[in-house]
Amino acid sequence: MVLGSIFNAGVSIEYYIVLSTILFVIGAIGVMVRRNAIILLMCIELMLNAVNLLMVAFSTYFGKADGQIFVFFIMVVAAAEATVGLSILVMAYRNIRTTDVGLFNKLKG
Amino acid sequence: MSLETITTILGGLTIGAALMVVISRHPVRSVLYLVLTFFLISSNYILMNAQFLAVVNIIVYAGAIMVLFLFVLMLLNLDKDSEPKTHILVKIASVVAGGILFTVLIAALKDGIALGEAAAASAQNNEGLVQNLGQLLFSKYVLPFEVSSVLFIASMVGAVLLAKREKQVID
Amino acid sequence: MDALIIVFVTGLISMFIAMAKKPVLVLATAMIGLSSALALMINQWWTGTGFIQLNYEGLLFDKPSILYSSLAISFVLLIIAGGYSYFKQEVEHTGEYISLLIFSLVGAMCMIAFTDLFMFFLGLEILSIPIYVMVGSKKRDILSTEASLKYFFTGSLATGILLFGTAWVYGATGSFKINEISAAILDGSAKGALLNVGILIMMAAFLFKVGAAPFHFWSPDVYGGAPTIVTGFMAAVVKLAGLFAFLKLFTFTFWGAYPLWSGALFGIIILTVIVGNLSALAQTRFKRMLAFSSIANAGYALIAIMNQSNWSTWNLWMYIYGYGFAIIALIIISLLVNDENDSIEGFRGVGRKNPFIGFVLTVSLLSLAGVPPLAGFFGKYMVFAAAFKQYPVLVITAIATSGIGMVYYLRFFMTAMAKEENESTVEKLKPSILQTIVLLICAIALLIGGYIAY
Numbered sequence: 001m002v003l004g005s006i007f008n009a010g011v012s013i014e015y016y017i018v019l020s021t022i023l024f025v026i027g028a029i030g031v032m033v034r035r036n037a038i039i040l041l042m043c044i045e046l047m048l049n050a051v052n053l054l055m056v057a058f059s060t061y062f063g064k065a066d067g068q069i070f071v072f073f074i075m076v077v078a079a080a081e082a083t084v085g086l087s088i089l090v091m092a093y094r095n096i097r098t099t100d101v102g103l104f105n106k107l108k109g
Numbered sequence: 110m111s112l113e114t115i116t117t118i119l120g121g122l123t124i125g126a127a128l129m130v131v132i133s134r135h136p137v138r139s140v141l142y143l144v145l146t147f148f149l150i151s152s153n154y155i156l157m158n159a160q161f162l163a164v165v166n167i168i169v170y171a172g173a174i175m176v177l178f179l180f181v182l183m184l185l186n187l188d189k190d191s192e193p194k195t196h197i198l199v200k201i202a203s204v205v206a207g208g209i210l211f212t213v214l215i216a217a218l219k220d221g222i223a224l225g226e227a228a229a230a231s232a233q234n235n236e237g238l239v240q241n242l243g244q245l246l247f248s249k250y251v252l253p254f255e256v257s258s259v260l261f262i263a264s265m266v267g268a269v270l271l272a273k274r275e276k277q278v279i280d
Numbered sequence: 281m282d283a284l285i286i287v288f289v290t291g292l293i294s295m296f297i298a299m300a301k302k303p304v305l306v307l308a309t310a311m312i313g314l315s316s317a318l319a320l321m322i323n324q325w326w327t328g329t330g331f332i333q334l335n336y337e338g339l340l341f342d343k344p345s346i347l348y349s350s351l352a353i354s355f356v357l358l359i360i361a362g363g364y365s366y367f368k369q370e371v372e373h374t375g376e377y378i379s380l381l382i383f384s385l386v387g388a389m390c391m392i393a394f395t396d397l398f399m400f401f402l403g404l405e406i407l408s409i410p411i412y413v414m415v416g417s418k419k420r421d422i423l424s425t426e427a428s429l430k431y432f433f434t435g436s437l438a439t440g441i442l443l444f445g446t447a448w449v450y451g452a453t454g455s456f457k458i459n460e461i462s463a464a465i466l467d468g469s470a471k472g473a474l475l476n477v478g479i480l481i482m483m484a485a486f487l488f489k490v491g492a493a494p495f496h497f498w499s500p501d502v503y504g505g506a507p508t509i510v511t512g513f514m515a516a517v518v519k520l521a522g523l524f525a526f527l528k529l530f531t532f533t534f535w536g537a538y539p540l541w542s543g544a545l546f547g548i549i550i551l552t553v554i555v556g557n558l559s560a561l562a563q564t565r566f567k568r569m570l571a572f573s574s575i576a577n578a579g580y581a582l583i584a585i586m587n588q589s590n591w592s593t594w595n596l597w598m599y600i601y602g603y604g605f606a607i608i609a610l611i612i613i614s615l616l617v618n619d620e621n622d623s624i625e626g627f628r629g630v631g632r633k634n635p636f637i638g639f640v641l642t643v644s645l646l647s648l649a650g651v652p653p654l655a656g657f658f659g660k661y662m663v664f665a666a667a668f669k670q671y672p673v674l675v676i677t678a679i680a681t682s683g684i685g686m687v688y689y690l691r692f693f694m695t696a697m698a699k700e701e702n703e704s705t706v707e708k709l710k711p712s713i714l715q716t717i718v719l720l721i722c723a724i725a726l727l728i729g730g731y732i733a734y
Contacts, residue, residue, distance in 0.1 A: 005234040006156055009112050016153075017218065017451070019120045023127050024444055025211040030131035031437060032203035035193040038136060038182060040433060042143050045174065046127055047440040049150055052166070054447040056237075060157040062454050065236035068162055069250050070456060072242070073398060074443060075169050076257045077405045080264035081436050082174045084409050086181050087272035088416055088432050092425045093185050094274075100193035101433070104426045107501040217473035252336040253398040256390060259288055260406045263383040266295065267413030270376050275419060 007061050016057035023050035037092070037099040041085050048078050116156065123149040135189045140178050147171045159237030281341060282332045283320040283349065284389050286313060291382035298375020303368040306375050307360070310382060314357045321350045337457070338396035344593045345393040348524045351597065352392065355516045355604050356385045362612040362718040363509035377417060380410040381513060388521035397446055397456040400525060404442075404489075407521055408435050411514060415506040427505025434488065434498040442485035448478030458533040465536030479534050483541055486529075490522040490578045493552035500559075503571035504622070511567050512611030515574045516604040523578070523596060527585050531592055538588065545586055550677050552579030557684040565622045566614055569688065570607070573648065576685060577603050580663060580678055587667035595666055598733050599659035602726065606644035606656060609722035613641055616709050624695055631697040634709045640719045641696050647726045649689040650682055655729020662733065 007013060027050060030043030052071045059067025093099055126149055129142040147170045154163035235241060246254055290313025294306045324330045325346050341349065360367075360378055367377045387406025394400040412435060416428025450456060452475035453464040464470040484495065491499040503511045530541060556576030563569040581603075584596040616637070619626025631638025647656030660682065668675045711719065 005158065006112055006116070011112060011116050013451075014218065015116065015120070018215065019123065020447075021211060021214050022124055025207045025214075026124070026127045026131060027440070028210065029203050029207035032206065033131060033195055033200055035195055036136060036187070037429065037433075038178065038185075038187070039130075039139055041436075042130060042139060042178065044433075044436050044440055045170070046130060046143065046146065047437075048443065049147065049170070051440065051443040051447050052162075053150055053153060054444075055450065056154055056157055056159050056162060058447065058451045058454075060159065060234065060237065063234070063236060064454065065241055065245055066250075066456055067450060068159055068237055068242060069245055070398065070401075070446075070450075071162055072165065072246070073253060073257065073402060075165060077260065077401070077439075079169055079174055080260050080405070080409060081439070082177060083268045084264045084271075084412055085432055085436065086177060087268040088412065088425075088428050090181060090184065091271045091416060091419055092429050095420065095422050095425045098193075099185065099187065101429070102193060104429055106423055107426055107430075107505050214477060217477045219473075249336075250398065252334065252339060253402055256386075256399070256402050256406070259383055259386050260402060260409065262292075263380060263406060263410045263413075266376055266383075267380060267410060270373060270380075271413055271416055271419065 005060050005063070013057060013061050016054060020050045020054035020057070023047075023053065035100050035102045037089050037101050038086075040101065041082065041089070045078060045082065048074060112156075116153075119149060119152055119156070123153070134192055136182050136187050136192065137179070140175055140182065143178075144171045144175050147175070154237075157237065158234045161237060161239045161242045281334045281339070282330045283317040283324070283341075283353075284339075284386065284393075285332065286317040286320060287353070287382060287389065288386050290314060290317070291379040291386065294382065295375045295379035298379075301371055303364075303371055303374040306378050307364050307367075310360050310378050311357065314353055314360070314382070314385075318350060318353045318357070321346050321353065325350075338399045339390065339393050340395045341393045344524075344597075347593075347597055348392045348520065348600075349389050351601060351604065352385060352388050352517055352520055355520070355608060356381060356513075358605075358608050358718050358721060359509060359513050359516070359611075361714050362608065363512070363615065364714055365712060366507065366509050366615060373417070377414065380414055384410040384414075384513070385517065388517055391521045391525045394525070394528070395458055397450075397458070400529070401443070401446070403521075404525070405439065407518060408439075411510070411518065414510045414513070415502060417510070418507050423505040424507060427502045430498055430505075431502040434502075438485045438488035441488070442482055445478045445481030445483075445485060448474050448481065450478075452478060458529070462533045462535055465534065475537065476540055479537055479541055480544065483530070483544065486522070486526050487548060490519060490526065490582075491575050492548050492578055492582065493555045493575070494548070496552070496555070496575045499575060500568045500571040503574070504565060504568045506567075508567065508611055508615050508622075511570065512608055515570065515607045515611075519574065519578060519581075520600050520604060523581050523585070523600065526582075527592060527596055531585050531588065535588075542586060545582065546671070546674060549579050549582045549586065549674060552576065552582070553678050553681040557681045557688075561684060561688050563688075564624055566619075566624050566627070567622055569624065569692070570610070573685070573688075574607070576681065577648075580660060580682070583667050583671075583674060583678060584663045586674070587670055589666050591662075591666055595659075595662040598655070598729070599663050601732070602647055602655035602657075602659035602729055605722045605725045606647045609640050609644040609719055609726075610648075612711075612715055612718060612722075613637055616711055616715065624692060627692070627696045628698055629696075630709065632699065634711075636716070637709055637711065637719070638697065640723045642693065643723045643726050645689045645693045645696075647729075649686045653727070653730060655726045655733075658730050658733040 027043045027047035055067045055071045126146040133139045151163040151166045294309040367374045387403045390403025412432045418424035453461045453470040488495040560572035647654035650657045650660045664675045
């Protein structure tokens with residue numbers, strides 16, 4: 001068992017920056033590639049989790065707890081957002097019978 | 110096993126699981142891979158001794174939000190056949206765009222980041238424990254904590270308003 | 281702080297009082313609550329302290345915040361009073377509609393008075409989430425649903441991007457408080473890639489939220505599909521909160537990194553005013569025209585953020601004052617006209633049917649176009665004059681494009697004032713007493729704007 005933070009035990013902060021950037025970019029690619037609205041919402045959750053990971057890493061690195069409190073609030077907001085998003089989706093499905101975002105194109109022009 | 114090996118393996122697994130979320134054709138599989146990703150991210154939190162967040166991450170994300178997603182998937186009865194297909198060109202363009210984004214972000218870091226040494230305080234590394242965070246949350250950060258209740262009531266009212274089935278108008 | 285609490289409690293009460301199924305009660309609660317919040321704000325402006333003092337340093341109602349909050353509260357008051365005829369259509373949901381708008385105002389006030397990123401982020405979300413719902417509040421309308429979905433996805437994507445930027449800035453500065461961040465940037469202890477990339481990512485997310493040019497694609501669709509009164513709320517209140525938070529965060533907090541973000545913002549402003557005005561010229565639907573006009577107006581308002589003067593806060597306030605009252609008046613007139621296709625042609629002859637509405641329409645359109653004695657002119661003049669020395673090219677582009685803007689405002693004006701072909705079908709527009717009062721207040725506010733400015 002390591003005593004103290006893992007950043008004092010040989011792991012560099014760059015490692016976590018790169019890891020969370022990779023996760024964030026995977027989420028962003030998912031938002032661009034997928035057309036099912038539910039998967040889109042999941043990809044946004046993935047992006048938020050990448051942010052959480054980075055914030056926790058910085059918080060541990062600085063030895064300050066405020067980063068972790070911020071992550072707590074991000075989770076609060078993500079939960080609220082997912083609720084509203086899913087209810088919008090259910091409503092949209094009732095009206096249009098699809099969750100394919102490519103078919104939501106009545107507003108153009 | 111050294112710490113670095115553990116973190117590298119964990120990181121690789123996390124990236125793999127996140128990729129599977131995007132790649133899987135079946136929506137339910139995507140959800141399950143996302144749950145796996147959350148567990149792996151939680152283990153990263155534990156490595157950093159952020160125990161409170163590790164548990165909350167599993168309870169809130171894997172336990173509550175993902176179950177909600179599964180419910181909606183089953184409610185709408187979505188499966189592999191109803192999954193819309195993306196044009197191959199869009200796929201290529203998205204991957205290229207994502208790759209460029211990643212390269213730019215990493216290239217910005219190539220000169221090293223001037224963060225200084227890890228904080229001496231983190232030798233203790235107990236800022237992520239429940240006691241410490243709880244005290245902060247209910248003393249210093251009590252106002253944001255209370256204000257988040259406005260967020261919840263608004264989203265609750267909104268979700269009920271939208272998702273509730275209206276009485277059908279006969280026409 | 282006391283005003284914030286009053287606003288939240290008003291939202292709660294108007295939600296529960298709706299169980300009596302009497303929409304008038306909801307309206308009365310909202311009016312009384314918001315008016316007393318406004319009175320408390322004015323009291324705090326004169327006495328310097330509110331009735332409730334708070335030990336949390338993340339939220340501070342200083343003078344600029346009081347100015348902007350009062351303006352936001354007034355906008356919401358006018359919107360609720362003017363849109364009452366829409367809200368009471370579905371008696372079951374009147375309470376929810378009105379209370380969601382009021383909760384959104386709570387978010388806007390947090391976003392205006394924040395001094396750390398906790399309150400800013402929570403405020404942003406409390407502002408946005410009720411609006412996602414309200415955009416979709418016409419539940420059986422496909423367009424409204426689609427607009428809601430689009431707004432939700434772009435909004436939450438922007439939130440994700442904003443948070444990623446916040447994380448990088450936190451990594452560079454080690455703090456969430458805006459005065460500590462700004463100190464760390466100024467004394468040079470925070471620099472390098474983490475800070476620069478973080479600031480640029482945050483700026484991209486902000487431009488998403490206020491709808492500036494390369495990131496504006498969502499806004500015509502959302503404005504067009506949303507219920508008319510919600511479009512007014514988005515154009516007035518959401519823009520106000522977003523622009524002021526932008527000002528506070530960039531002009532004051534990231535002051536030390538000015539050379540980095542000002543270059544990017546320069547290009548974006550030029551693109552925004554050109555794209556916004558040129559696209560508005562081609563629109564045939566009222567709300568889409570309004571959307572592009574609001575994109576262009578966001579571009580002009582960003583000039584106030586670009587330019588480093590102590591007067592930026594006041595200039596931006598004056599600009600939003602002129603813009604917001606005019607938009608609210610137009611939205612309420614559009615609610616009265618109630619054209620199904622939302623086309624500009626539907627306004628033909630409005631000015632002749634009801635001379636009072638014609639007068640208000642004239643005042644607000646001329647104000648948006650920037651004709652001298654009205655508030656819109658003073659807002660534009662102050663913003664442009666302050667920036668002219670530093671950025672002549674920017675201001676000249678802005679003036680040239682607002683010339684284009686004048687074309688479509690005046691074209692709309694001509695349509696509204698034109699003679700209707702078959703006089704026999706003329707039916708008079710009948711605004712309710714409440715709407716008459718709201719329109720009158722908007723017109724007066726636009727007429728006396730110049731006296732406030734000086």
